[in-house]
Amino acid sequence: MQEEHKMPRARLRVVLSDKAALGPGKVGLLEAIGETGSIAAAGRKLGMSYKRAWNLVEAMNRDFAGGLVGTTRGGRDFGGAELTPAGRNVLEIYRAMEARANESVQSELQLLSAMLGEP
């Protein structure tokens, strides 16, 4: 697991409709699935239960046309999960959004930080 910087940052939650939304949780899971090739392994990596991970995958596959995660049953080195082309696309787009948004609000982020009291 890569450790995130403990810097002030803006987290992004994209509200696409009154039903579909995308935030750091789902996107992180998406990334972990891409890395591990398994919903279960991705869940373990992020410290979430398999059920929660699977629920998030289900939601994403429901909301996005064609689905973002493809799954194959069966154990050993055969079964598993992988990102669909759409899944890789969404991941890439979201990361780009995140980066751009953070860049564009850097100055305001500093201003707010300066207004904090003693921790």
Added chain:
Amino acid sequence: MQEEHKMPRARLRVVLSDKAALGPGKVGLLEAIGETGSIAAAGRKLGMSYKRAWNLVEAMNRDFAGGLVGTTRGGRDFGGAELTPAGRNVLEIYRAMEARANESVQSELQLLSAMLGEP
């Protein structure tokens, strides 16, 4: 109450430290307090309990130096609440962040919207 556009948008949650964060909920309350001059009225306007509103105010006053909301006890047209200069400042900065962030990710927002399935 002004009706928000039902357009895809990016909501912002600013994480300033491991203790202090600022999201749409607190900022909306801040704005409503500025408009109504009362925590109770702001809470009613946003459909939240007085206790919840007051807890959020308490958290903001704890996290930000000097506090964001000043209060005066006493009823009738004497008592009430108002934004401190810092409070008005935070509100303004956050709204600016929101606007900038949304502008800067417009293209990606459209791309994601186009990938949704049928609602």
Added chain:
DNA sequence: CTTCGATATGTATCACAGGACATATCGATA
């Protein structure tokens, strides 16, 4: 000195999201 409307704060209850646990099924391999 009572009333009114607001802040300020505590307690008890309750809904619900989430986790723990249990199973079913699948596909390859041996």
Added chain:
DNA sequence: TATCGATATGTCCTGTGATACATATCGAAG
């Protein structure tokens, strides 16, 4: 056909946070 590890899905239970309710205090006004 037994085993293994993964997806897939259901049920029960608990912890937590919100809500409802209660109360205290304040300050002006009448």
